[in-house]
Amino acid sequence: MSSVGTLLDHPSHTDPALHKQAFSGFASHSLFDQPQSFYCDSPYVRPVRPQDLNQLDFGHVLTQAELDQPSHLMGQRLLLNIYEQDLVFLPQQGKLALAEFNAFYDEDLRRAGAAIRPELERHVFGWLDEAVSISGNWDVDAFKAYADEVLDKIARTPSSLVEHIGQSRDPANAARFFLIQCAGDFLSEASAMARNVLGNFGPAQSELFKILIDEYGYGVPQKKHSVIFESLLAQCGLNSGVHYYWQFYTATSLALTNYFHYVSANHRHFFRYLGALFYTEASLALVTRAQAEAMRIAFGDTVGTLYFDEHAHIDVHHGKMAFEQLIRPVVAHYGKQVLPDIIRGFEEFRLLQDVADAELFAHIAWHDQLADWQPQPVPPQPAGAPSHTFHECRDDLSVTHVHGATELFVVDKGTLKLVCSPFTQLELGAGQHVVIPRGMLHGSVITAEHCSYTVTSLEHAA
C-alpha cells in the first residue's frame, strides 16, 4: 500500500496528537459550537456538540446495528460541514454575516476537515462494505433485469410514507418532519452531481450535464428544483433557509446527502456514483407520486405538489438517461470491469434509503407517543444503572443529540423544555419524567432560573 493509502486507511499512523487536534479544531469551531437557538438563521452555523467529542470513538467502523449511536449523528454532521465547504452558500433571507462567511471557508478550517474526513467516512460508511457484496459474471443486461425487478417492486409496494403520515396522530406535522429530512439535500439539490461534470469523459459527460441542467432549472431560478422546494416549504409553514432545521436532521437523512458527496468528492468512486444516481433517479420517478399523495393527505389542497410532480415526470427521463445514456455506454466503452462498482452504488444507496426511511418512521411514531404524554410516577430504575445529573441555568440549550441507550430522563428541580422536533416539545417540571428511546433525536432548553435533571440508562446496569 502506498504511504498515502496507509495514511488514509490507517489514520492512527498519523501523529495522534495532530489528528486529535484536527478533530477538536474542526468540531469546536465557533460556527459548529454552542448556538443560541434550535434553529440556524445562517447557512454557516451548524452545531455538532463538540463537548461530546471526547466520549466518541471515530476510529472504528460502525455496524448497521450501530447507526443509532451518537458517533453516527456527529460523524454525519461533521462530514456534511466538511463536504459543503466546497459549495457556495449565501443567505437568501437576511443579511450576509461576512465574518461567518469568511470563517466557514477559512483555509485552516478546510485543512482540519480534510484531515479528519477519511476517518469519518470510514466510520459512517464502512459498514456498507459488509452489508453489500457483488459477485459473479455480470453484464449490463443482467444489471438492467435486476434493477427493473427492484424498481417494479417499489412501484407495486404501497408507500410506507403515505401509510405513516396518514396514520400519524398529526399528519401535517409528520409531513413537515419528513420535509425537514429532505431539506438538507433538496435545498442544495444535485450539488454532489456537479462535482462529477468536470474533466473529460466523453459523451457520458454531456449526458450527466443534461441531468444537472434539469436539476438547476436551465438557468431560470424559478425552475431550479431547490427553488421549487423552497416554495413547498413556505406553503407548509416551514422556513426555507438552508439548514435552518439543521438540528432536526436524523443521522440517516444526513447519510443520504453525504453518501453522494462521499462517492463524488473522490472520483475513485465515480462508478459507484453512477449506480447510486441511477437508483435515486429511477426510484424517485416512482416514490415522488406517493410523496405528493402524502402531502395531499397532510395538507389537503392548501399545498401545491409541484416539487414532487416535477420529479415524477422528469425523473422518468433521468432514470432512463442514467441507464441508457450513461451506464450502458460507459460499460460498453470501458468494459464489464466497471460494473461491480456501478451495481454496488445502486444497491448501497437503495439500502441507505431504506435505513433512512425506517429512522424517519421511528421518529414519527415516537413523536406520536409523546403527544399522549401525561405525568406519571417515576418508574423504578435498574439497580446500578449509570446515571448522570446535570445542573443548568435559564436558557441553557442542549443541542439536539441521540443517546446510545434507552434512557430515563427525570427533572429533579426547576423546569425545562424537551425539544424532539419543531412540533414536538414537552414542558417538564420537577418530578416529571420521560423515557427517551435509543437513537431518538432530542435537545432541551432550561425554562427556570435553575434546573437539575438526571439521565439514567435503562439498558446498561453498571
Next chain:
Amino acid sequence: MKITTLPLDSFNSLEVGARRYFVLQNGAKPVIAPSECPHRGGPLNLGRRAACAAKLVCPWHDNAYPIHSIERGALPAIRRGDQISFVTANEDIRVWTEMLPVNQRDSACEDA
C-alpha cells in the same frame, strides 16, 4: 431474465437448467459458482482450498483454480445483508433446501 432472492443460510446448492452451482465463499463475499470442473466435470463443490484459500482444487485431478477465475463463471449475484439475489436466464431453477456436502476447509498457507 429471472431474479431470485434467497436467504443465504437456506441453501448452498442449486441447479439452473442443467447446470449445478454451489455457494463459494470468497472472503466475506458469497459467490454462486459452477460446481462442474472445467477439466473433466469433477465436483468443485467438494474441492479443497489451497494457496491460503485463493484457489480451489478439484478432487478428481487436483487441478487448482484461482477463486477469481471461478467467479468469472459464477451467476451474477448481489448479497444484501443475509440475503442474496441472483440473475439467471428464464430457465428452471431447483434449489436444494438441505445443505449438500461442500468442502471449503482452508488449507494452510504453506502450500501456496
